[in-house]
Amino acid sequence: MMLKTVFSKSGDRKTLVFAGIGATIGLVLLMIAVQIYVDVYSIVQDKNKQNDYIVLKKGISTLNTLGLKSSKFTPDELDELSKQDFVSKVAPFKSGNGFEVLVILSFGSGNFPPFSTLAFFESLPDDFLDVQPKEWKWQEGNKEVPIILPNTFLDAYNYGIAPSMGAPQASKDLIKSVRFQLKISGDKGNALYFGKVVGFSDRVNSILVPDNFLCYLNKNYGNGDTEQFSRIIIATTNKQNPKIKTYLKSHNYETNNELIKENMMQQIALGLFSSLSFIGIVIVFLSVLNLLLYAQVSIAKNKIQIKILFLLGYKWQAIAKALLRQFVWVYGVVFLIASILLIVLKWFWSVWLQNIMSIHVSVFASIITFVVGLAFILLFLFLNYNNIKVQVKNLFEA
Amino acid sequence: MKFFLKNIIPAPLIDEDLSASEIWGKEIELECSQRYFLSSGSGKGKSTLLNILYGLRKDYEGIVFAEQRKLKDFSMDDWAEWRSSKLAYLPQNLQLINHLTVYENLVLKNQLTDSYSSEEIHSFLDKLGITELKDRMVSTLSIGQQQRVALIRSLLQPFDFLLLDEPFSNLDEDNIQKALDLVHAICKQQNAGYLIATLGYDYGIKTNKMLLL
DSSP states (O other): OHHHHHHHTSSOHHHHHHHHHHHHHHHHHHHHHHHHHHHHHHHHHHHHHSOEEEEEEEOOOHHHHTTSSOOSBOHHHHHHHHTSTTOSEEEEOEEOOSEEEEEEEOOSSSSSOOEEEEEOOEEOOGGGOSOOOTTOOOOTTOOEEEEEEEHHHHHHIIIIIHHHHTOOOOOHHHHHHOEEEEEEEETTEEEEEEEEEEEEESSOOSOBOOHHHHHHHHHHTSSOOOSOBSEEEEEESOTTOHHHHHHHHHTTEEOOTHHHHHHHHHHHHHHHHHHHHHHHHHHHHHHHHHHHHHHHHHHHHTHHHHHHHHHHTOOHHHHHHHHHHHHHHHHHHHHHHHHHHHHHHHHHHHHHIIIIIOOOOOSSOOHHHHHHHHHHHHHHHHHHHHHHHHHHHHHHHO | OEEEEEEEEEGGGTTSOOTTOSSTTSEEEEETTSEEEEEOOTTSSHHHHHHHHTTSOOOEEEEEEETTEEGGGOOHHHHHHHHHHTEEEEOTTOOOOTTSBHHHHHHHHHHHHTOSOHHHHHHHHHHTTOGGGTTSBGGGSOHHHHHHHHHHHHHSSOOSEEEEESTTTTOOHHHHHHHHHHHHHHHHHHTOEEEEEESSOOTTOOSSEEEEO
16 A cells, blocks of 8 residues: 555654553553452452351450350340341351360370360351361261361461471371260260361361251250350351441451451452552553654654645545554554463462462453453544544645 | 636735736636646746645635535545546646655555556656656656656546646656647546646647636
8 A cells, every 4th residue: 555655654663662662561551450350359259159157256355254244145146136137147156065075086106196185066057167078967876976177276286286296297188087086074974986077167266066966965965055155157148248347346246357358458459450550541641642642743744745645636534544554553562462461460460369369360361351451442543543633634724 | 527717816916916817806617628728927826726726725715616516615525536536736846755756656646546557657657758767766856857757647547627737847848748748648538628837838739728817
């Protein structure tokens, strides 16, 4: 096309290259910001699809120590809690009542020290558990009792007890393979069971046994099931609901600080998104402004050629398109490089999230990010075309 | 096609005595199939008239009609259409693109309407004796050579009327004759007329109508 030759022999290439580099950096920042937003949104969405679980307890004060105040939840309190709109279900931690549990662990040989300790059992309805091992069942007459331990117990052993006692660390599989004795002693009699760890829970920080086993122990060796509970667990569809925090505070209920941590994470992600978006938009618009100025300079430099083209009978649209063509490939290259950089950075970002934060997000950049990037490119092309159109038309009238 | 000029007075000549002019301030019809010489001394507005007819100037009083339409009402697209299919023009200052070769300048015009083949364009160059210059940058040519290139370029389109502004001012007699032969041949082929602005020369052609400006 001869028109390309008419214009390509003028214009400062350096300006074009620098403006292109600026636009690429700006666009990458913008696309990263969008990708972070998409990732955070998908993590929050994933979490919202499931129930969040919050363990509640009452704050302990000196009054509790002196026996002037109870730290137990009453049935009325449970009832009121279950009526709150942020609660989808609620259950108390059922605990052993009126009997003692002695855990005896003896390997007979090997490097592990013999171990015995008093322990306590609690139980929860199965649908509140984050692990559901197939061995998780007990029937009257069974001597073997499945147990779920909190992950924090294993961590405490592996990173606290074992190093301090010079004992070897234990894997989850090893712990699961060990049978240990459970000596139950109550007013109504004694019994011996064998415990076997069948799973580890992140959600519940307690030693759990099947609910029917605990009821059986309470009934046969203790004082029966109690109607008062020191800890309860609630399921909610939105852990970020501000009503939860207000309600807990007004009732002096305590929880773990996970809520605050998650809020903080979201705040950080939002802050990162906002600042990256802002910086990206500023850089990208400065670069686009540069490209608009480049177009104006280019048109000014080609003023004579453009006037000759009008004289020959060329339409302004053809001239504007020919001038725009040089920007189409610039923006094309900008989008291509920005997309490649985004793909690479996204891969590193998802691996980092997986390894450091244990958060799984796709290693592939979202299609939304590319669409947003492309939309910006089209917007810039539109701005450039309009700018060129006005300049070229003015030359016809001049 | 015809032009009708009604009391035209261009802005630069508004205070001049134009009573002797057959065009300025008068009503005159230009039949596009006819051949005209537009004759006057320097500074009387020959280029101005051609520029008005080609839509390059609008600073005048009076009205110019073309096919019953006022020229001042033409849009940008209208002019693009006319300049590529009805009116051909060789301006006095030639308006060639200096950083393109002779051939590129010609293709730039021809590709608008694809009126002539490459062979035909080469034959025009040959007729005016500038074939060997076709790959030279226009900026390296003499004014006379550039004038011949610009003349060929003005012919590379369909047209009803050809406007030539002092087209032979830098040519010798031999080259003027060759150029006139080419102009006549193409105009005959296209069934078109022309208006040649001159400083009073008729190039030996007595049959054309002479308009005094």
